[in-house]
Amino acid sequence: DKVKGKSNYILFKRASKEDILDQSELFKNNEILNLFLNKIPSISFIINEYRQIVYMNKYALEFSKINDLSEAIGKRVGELLNCIHSNEGKGGCGTSEACSYCGALNAFLTSHDGKPTVEDCQIILGPNKEAFDLRVWAHPTIYKGTQIYILTVKDIKHEKRSAVYERIFFHDLLNTITGLNLNIQMLKKKDCTDKDLFLERADYFVKNLIEEIQSHQILNAAENGDLLLRNTKINSIEFLKDILSFYEFQSKFNSKIIKIDVQSKNITFNSDTTIIKRIIKNMTINAIEATSKDDIITIGCKSDNNQIIFEVNNPGIMSKNIQLQLFKRSFSTKGHNRGLGTYSMKLLSSFIRGEIDFRTSKENGTTFFLSIPLNSVIQS
Incomplete structure (x- = not known):
């Protein structure tokens, strides 16, 4: 050093x-x-x-x-x-x-x-x-x-941006399409006895493909300052159930457990669903990638100090060198030119007046937080 x-x-x-x-x-x-x-x-x-x-x-x-x-x-x-x-x-x-x-x-x-x-x-x-x-x-x-x-x-933002975007986008796209193709090939077999399972998997990969494309469209618009907000009514518990449903198949496939914190608050508020969903999904993806087989990932929502706080917890501990480099634009724990996760969370949260933070410890694992001002709440 x-x-x-x-x-x-x-x-x-x-x-x-x-x-x-x-x-x-x-x-x-x-x-x-x-x-x-x-x-x-x-x-x-x-x-x-x-x-x-x-x-x-x-x-x-x-x-x-x-x-x-x-x-x-x-x-x-x-x-x-x-x-x-x-x-x-x-x-x-x-x-x-x-x-x-x-x-x-x-x-x-x-x-x-x-x-x-x-x-x-x-x-x-x-x-x-x-x-x-x-x-x-x-x-x-x-x-x-x-x-x-x-x-x-x-x-060199544009140079890095192009390299990272292409590598991430094509890497993730290829993985998703490969998974979709494998399940379609299994369905085409005459002796296939698990058609419902392969249909469920194919449906997951199609949804994931749409998510990948939308994710890059949103981030590209945010970096160019062209991101348009579309405020809608959001119910926190229903929102968490939607996140849970989306990752339910992936968590089973990876032998991970994702659950909603039983102490989560039921809060209804106005904000941009797409942006919040993108942030929480990034947090959840990071948690899935950071955990081992049979680990439990918990997603939740609470209100505190005039804020709505969404959180995603996993039992893993983040090393000090990673903590010090989080939220930098091209930093990734996945290797060269691989990740924009924490950077994109930070960038997107700024459009909804939100804040991203994290805590990590041996006792409580790692938790990422998205805090949104409570003055956007319309009903609780």
């Missing part, structure tokens, strides 16, 4: 205000350098050995949503961009536990050892917690006797 192997000197120490201003002047007064950096259509930062910004080009200013370089001087890149982890550690950006998984920090640390490098960085920025996929190049150099590092940043 690059981060754990570094001293407090690199991660925590900062240059004085006077030194920062002196370093910044080296670049601000260089007309040729300014012209060159501002002609290159990429986001560029120049940082010192303490990871503090001493210069940035106009594309970096635009990406950071600031008007003047003076607003950035002395800050670290995560602090300027308002990374959600930049204030968690005692030393600011780069010093929290989550920072050990930051591609931008690891790129800098490699370049600090004298090696130019490139890393992909999954980061969540700003008050709206917007997820970004960035590619960060870090190059060490010495300018007028001062050690500096040039960071070049590229937004």
Whole structure:
């Protein structure tokens, strides 16, 4: 781990205000350098050995949503961009536990050892917690006797999005169609004695196929800002029964048990059924994939602190490294370019003024929560 192997000197120490201003002047007064950096259509930062910004080009200013370089001087890149982890550690950006998984920090640390490098960085920025996929190049150099590092940043969201979408969509689609085809072939056999069973399975795979297509349509619309809300009356218990019914066959097939919490509250409220269903189904899929044979998955609903809270629990425990990377756009526990589950939950919940959270412990397993403001309730 690059981060754990570094001293407090690199991660925590900062240059004085006077030194920062002196370093910044080296670049601000260089007309040729300014012209060159501002002609290159990429986001560029120049940082010192303490990871503090001493210069940035106009594309970096635009990406950071600031008007003047003076607003950035002395800050670290995560602090300027308002990374959600930049204030968690005692030393600011780069010093929290989550920072050990930051591609931008690891790129800098490699370049600090004298090696130019490139890393992909999954980061969540700003008050709206917007997820970004960035590619960060870090190059060490010495300018007028001062050690500096040039960071070049590229937004690769669309590149990642295309790769992940295609891989997930075609992988899941192929699995579903293969399952459907196998059951149809069994039904075509003259000596088939379990036609009702194979019809039930075929029906499940057809429904799953429709769900997969709708899921990708919804997520694509959400990312493009084109998602239209369709508020309808929702009864919480009937909603949970619908979820249970959909996954009943899959849970039997996988020897998992899904049940509704007997303490679930019967609440009727107005919201978008499709979005809530997509979120809870993602939670349920994750729970099914995270559990072992004969494990029990519990889905439920309660009201607390002026909120309706849907929850999905499984007995598994989530490791710390996974907890620290949840909700990042391209992060997956399933392997390269495989999952958008927790990210999509977070994104979709924002459209219904909802919040996604989780708890995990040895005693109670892992529970994911969807909280929706109670002021949307119309009847209980």
